[in-house]
Amino acid sequence: MAKDKDFVKEITPRDQDFGQWYNDLVRKAELADYAPVRGCMVIRPYGFAIWELMRDALDRRIKATGHENAYFPLLIPESLLQREADHVEGFAPEVAWVTHGGDEKLEERLAIRPTSEAIIGEMYSKWIHSWRDLPLLINQWANVLRWEKVTRLFLRTTEFLWQEGHTCHATYEEAQEETLMILNDVYVDFAEKELAIPMYTGFKTDREKFPGALVTYPIEALMPDGRALQAGTSHNLGQNFSKMFNIRYEDKNNTMQYVWQTSWGVSTRLVGALIMAHGDDRGLRLPPRVAPIQAVIVPIVFEKTKEQVLAKAAEIAQTLEAAGIRVKLDDRDGYKPGWKFNEWEMRGVPIRLEFGPKDMEKNAVFMARRDTGEKASVPLENLADTIIKVLDDIQAGLLAEATEYRDTHTLQTADREEFLQLFEGRPGYVKSPICANGDCEGAVKDDTGATIRFIKLEPEDATSEKCINCGEKAKWWAYFAKAY
Amino acid sequence: MAKDKDFVKEITPRDQDFGQWYNDLVRKAELADYAPVRGCMVIRPYGFAIWELMRDALDRRIKATGHENAYFPLLIPESLLQREADHVEGFAPEVAWVTHGGDEKLEERLAIRPTSEAIIGEMYSKWIHSWRDLPLLINQWANVLRWEKVTRLFLRTTEFLWQEGHTCHATYEEAQEETLMILNDVYVDFAEKELAIPMYTGFKTDREKFPGALVTYPIEALMPDGRALQAGTSHNLGQNFSKMFNIRYEDKNNTMQYVWQTSWGVSTRLVGALIMAHGDDRGLRLPPRVAPIQAVIVPIVFEKTKEQVLAKAAEIAQTLEAAGIRVKLDDRDGYKPGWKFNEWEMRGVPIRLEFGPKDMEKNAVFMARRDTGEKASVPLENLADTIIKVLDDIQAGLLAEATEYRDTHTLQTADREEFLQLFEGRPGYVKSPICANGDCEGAVKDDTGATIRFIKLEPEDATSEKCINCGEKAKWWAYFAKAY
Numbered sequence: 001m002a003k004d005k006d007f008v009k010e011i012t013p014r015d016q017d018f019g020q021w022y023n024d025l026v027r028k029a030e031l032a033d034y035a036p037v038r039g040c041m042v043i044r045p046y047g048f049a050i051w052e053l054m055r056d057a058l059d060r061r062i063k064a065t066g067h068e069n070a071y072f073p074l075l076i077p078e079s080l081l082q083r084e085a086d087h088v089e090g091f092a093p094e095v096a097w098v099t100h101g102g103d104e105k106l107e108e109r110l111a112i113r114p115t116s117e118a119i120i121g122e123m124y125s126k127w128i129h130s131w132r133d134l135p136l137l138i139n140q141w142a143n144v145l146r147w148e149k150v151t152r153l154f155l156r157t158t159e160f161l162w163q164e165g166h167t168c169h170a171t172y173e174e175a176q177e178e179t180l181m182i183l184n185d186v187y188v189d190f191a192e193k194e195l196a197i198p199m200y201t202g203f204k205t206d207r208e209k210f211p212g213a214l215v216t217y218p219i220e221a222l223m224p225d226g227r228a229l230q231a232g233t234s235h236n237l238g239q240n241f242s243k244m245f246n247i248r249y250e251d252k253n254n255t256m257q258y259v260w261q262t263s264w265g266v267s268t269r270l271v272g273a274l275i276m277a278h279g280d281d282r283g284l285r286l287p288p289r290v291a292p293i294q295a296v297i298v299p300i301v302f303e304k305t306k307e308q309v310l311a312k313a314a315e316i317a318q319t320l321e322a323a324g325i326r327v328k329l330d331d332r333d334g335y336k337p338g339w340k341f342n343e344w345e346m347r348g349v350p351i352r353l354e355f356g357p358k359d360m361e362k363n364a365v366f367m368a369r370r371d372t373g374e375k376a377s378v379p380l381e382n383l384a385d386t387i388i389k390v391l392d393d394i395q396a397g398l399l400a401e402a403t404e405y406r407d408t409h410t411l412q413t414a415d416r417e418e419f420l421q422l423f424e425g426r427p428g429y430v431k432s433p434i435c436a437n438g439d440c441e442g443a444v445k446d447d448t449g450a451t452i453r454f455i456k457l458e459p460e461d462a463t464s465e466k467c468i469n470c471g472e473k474a475k476w477w478a479y480f481a482k483a484y
Numbered sequence: 485m486a487k488d489k490d491f492v493k494e495i496t497p498r499d500q501d502f503g504q505w506y507n508d509l510v511r512k513a514e515l516a517d518y519a520p521v522r523g524c525m526v527i528r529p530y531g532f533a534i535w536e537l538m539r540d541a542l543d544r545r546i547k548a549t550g551h552e553n554a555y556f557p558l559l560i561p562e563s564l565l566q567r568e569a570d571h572v573e574g575f576a577p578e579v580a581w582v583t584h585g586g587d588e589k590l591e592e593r594l595a596i597r598p599t600s601e602a603i604i605g606e607m608y609s610k611w612i613h614s615w616r617d618l619p620l621l622i623n624q625w626a627n628v629l630r631w632e633k634v635t636r637l638f639l640r641t642t643e644f645l646w647q648e649g650h651t652c653h654a655t656y657e658e659a660q661e662e663t664l665m666i667l668n669d670v671y672v673d674f675a676e677k678e679l680a681i682p683m684y685t686g687f688k689t690d691r692e693k694f695p696g697a698l699v700t701y702p703i704e705a706l707m708p709d710g711r712a713l714q715a716g717t718s719h720n721l722g723q724n725f726s727k728m729f730n731i732r733y734e735d736k737n738n739t740m741q742y743v744w745q746t747s748w749g750v751s752t753r754l755v756g757a758l759i760m761a762h763g764d765d766r767g768l769r770l771p772p773r774v775a776p777i778q779a780v781i782v783p784i785v786f787e788k789t790k791e792q793v794l795a796k797a798a799e800i801a802q803t804l805e806a807a808g809i810r811v812k813l814d815d816r817d818g819y820k821p822g823w824k825f826n827e828w829e830m831r832g833v834p835i836r837l838e839f840g841p842k843d844m845e846k847n848a849v850f851m852a853r854r855d856t857g858e859k860a861s862v863p864l865e866n867l868a869d870t871i872i873k874v875l876d877d878i879q880a881g882l883l884a885e886a887t888e889y890r891d892t893h894t895l896q897t898a899d900r901e902e903f904l905q906l907f908e909g910r911p912g913y914v915k916s917p918i919c920a921n922g923d924c925e926g927a928v929k930d931d932t933g934a935t936i937r938f939i940k941l942e943p944e945d946a947t948s949e950k951c952i953n954c955g956e957k958a959k960w961w962a963y964f965a966k967a968y
Contacts, residue, residue, distance in 0.1 A: 033611075037594060040559060052553065068532070074596075096594075098581065098583075102577045161555065
């Protein structure tokens with residue numbers, strides 16, 4: 001794809017074909033590309049810069065809550081993966097197996113980690129001895145691999161990047177507190193403040209929980225096509241792994257006890273969520289806090305005033321950079337301003353500043369907001385302050401917009417006919433009563449394609465209602481949606 | 485290993501058995517541990533915190549010189565790895581092969597990347613079209629895997645973490661400039677300023693170069709046991725890969741040209757170098773710039789004054805933290821001060837501050853330096869300034885010490901007998917004349933175990949000397965050493 005001067009990258013309109021719009025955007029904004037191995041992706045520099053900002057913002061929160069980073073090996077012996085029965089049953093079909101090292105056939109197959117509970121459990125059993133060693137609060141940033149049948153850039157790829165926290169505690173209560181602290185204080189806070197994506201929280205039904213967990217708590221977002229997206233999970237693992245991996249500590253009474261564990265993770269899938277949650281027909285709209293470029297300056301140059309305009313534009317860029325704004329001066333030759341406008345709109349840069357001879361005369365700059373499309377001439381005086389305020393405004397506006405969409409697409413019905421009718425389309429979330437029978441959950445999925453995304457942390461009692469599937473007495477209100 | 489109150493961790497004296505000293509230190513300072521898969525390691529939180537500081541300091545330099553980060557896939561199809569003949573010959577014996585995904589046998593084996601030239605070359609051939617796309621300056625931080633026969637924590641492990649830069653240029657000259665810029669301005673600068681390890685630079689002989697490179701330029705350090713350690717490499721790849729992967733651009737005259745490439749990397753091996761370069765019989769000595777804890781405060785508590793001492797110690801910690809010092813207040817119960825002193829010495833914390841009732845009375849703190857062992861009472865007034873100065877002094881002192889060792893262990897001889905005699909031990913570097921015949925290099929290795937580590941960037945002419953092996957006319961002076 002040659003970068004011709006007048007080339008404008010076209011993307012499929014979002015309402016016409018949401019899936020195609022997404023694919024076009026990911027490829028044309030140069031966020032990611034397909035790799036030669038089926039389902040694997042290359043994260044290109046612009047996409048990776050977004051991920052780095054997300055990673056750093058999340059890493060700060062993980063460390064501020066007392067966790068340390070470490071690194072565990074990529075390869076897990078098959079026998080270790082098989083220790084926890086539910087765990088291996090859940091993951092074995094998705095595992096890539098290493099069978100040869102150099103020319104040598106291995107005696108035991110090695111799994112490329114699909115997640116690291118098994119290898120970390122094995123190490124923890126060696127490291128933990130006494131109550132003094134608890135709590136053990138470790139996180140790792142790593143690549144993992146799951147042999148997926150159907151893949152999509154960022155959203156579901158064979159290999160992906162993530163963080164996985166793995167903690168050990170003396171009691172169930174401490175483990176539960178950690179599980180919910182991560183869910184609310186780390187994940188929801190991060191998603192709303194940095195990504196401008198509002199999150200529902202709750203717990204998963206047994207059918208949908210992590211293989212090996214007692215209870216799984218997701219953060220759930222709603223995408224503009226009406227599909228839900230599980231954006232992260234925090235698991236209370238109970239003693240399921242500590243018993244299988246023999247992770248024990250001597251308590252203050254000199255009695256050996258199994259530890260209580262949690263694990264929790266979010267992944268590069270969040271980049272996909274970010275793209276979908278805020279993008280429009282002109283491309284990405286990045287929340288300023290995770291935008292690699294927060295303001296781009298496009299100089300408007302004419303032969304006569306070129307030198308002065310470029311010099312002054314560079315000065316403006318320096319001023320903004322000194323104020324902590326991630327700014328780029330796009331002074332490339334051979335591209336017309338209009339082409340650059342389209343390029344940076346496509347790439348979702350929150351603020352564009354146009355600067356030409358007329359602006360220079362007025363001691364001003366022409367500002368265009370990516371979120372609302374608003375345009376205005378802005379004085380150079382106190383420009384950094386102005387920009388910082390507008391960036392904050394954009395950040396807040398994107399969250400408000402996404403929240404309004406989510407709230408107006410969270411419906412409620414106890415009526416089976418209405419429920420079925422709603423799920424002929426993609427209505428968003430539908431809150432409906434369900435009994436405690438997992439088979440009913442399965443039947444709803446077969447009938448509609450919708451699954452229970454979560455039940456509220458404080459379950460909403462529905463014992464006066466009838467189950468949306470079987471018509472018998474319901475137990476609680478559940479949030480159904482079609483999902484990614 | 486229970487953390488008993490009076491437990492003092494013992495390590496083998498360095499002069500008694502350097503290898504055992506190293507292993508003891510890595511394990512007992514909790515830097516790393518062996519994993520269940522042969523040759524793989526777990527990087528524990530303290531070791532990983534050192535790596536994070538190193539990574540961030542290097543990443544800043546990589547970005548400041550115009551490079552962007554990206555992420556390429558872990559898995560490389562066998563056919564891609566085979567494209568460049570020297571490359572596959574060099575790496576195939578060390579590759580771990582994935583043959584199954586879930587229950588499915590793969591049609592083509594997939595290599596876990598031992599390095600990423602092949603997969604990146606394949607992507608670059610799709611991304612690069614015009615001279616406008618050059619230079620392309622990309623780096624990635626990733627795990628790689630090489631099926632090593634003999635392994636050692638950090639120094640040579642089956643899986644390791646590293647950064648690998650991969651750049652494309654329009655001309656040979658630009659590629660060569662990039663190769664040397666990375667070597668000198670990025671790697672040497674980083675190693676000396678952050679790790680306090682002086683580096684020799686030069687080029688490798690053809691025998692020792694990277695499989696597929698035109699020329700390999702290493703940074704080379706000398707360890708205190710007289711062995712050299714290759715700490716990083718920068719390769720001018722010429723057009724070897726661009727021709728095999730068809731990476732071409734249209735130049736300004738509309739002619740298709742193959743790009744000129746470089747690649748360069750350093751790895752978690754540097755953590756091993758850091759441990760060896762500065763450690764002593766009491767444990768690690770960390771240069772302040774890569775020390776996760778730069779100053780530890782150990783309160784000396786007695787029943788009567790406990791509350792005031794702890795409160796004041798916390799205040800001191802806050803003051804230092806506010807000044808940007810990485811400080812830890814070790815107020816753990818159940819450990820005696822002496823145990824804590826040993827613990828933090830073992831872990832290489834540059835400065836220990838003891839604070840008890842007597843210090844409180846004097847409005848002072850008792851400071852112990854890890855590098856020299858010096859101890860002194862220091863006023864609390866302007867403590868942060870004092871600490872910052874001492875940290876700078878320690879950083880400079882460690883570099884000076886390592887440089888002096890390296891310089892006094894760089895010998896020179898043109899005499900074969902002396903050469904052979906020197907290499908009955910481990911003398912450090914020995915600079916000797918060699919001819920251009922690779923067989924002589926091989927013979928020296930067979931006779932002594934020493935290899936040519938590098939020849940100076942500006943080769944030192946030795947045509948008036950005789951080759952240390954064959955006695956024929958020599959070409960240049962080469963730096964020989966036994967190496968890790």
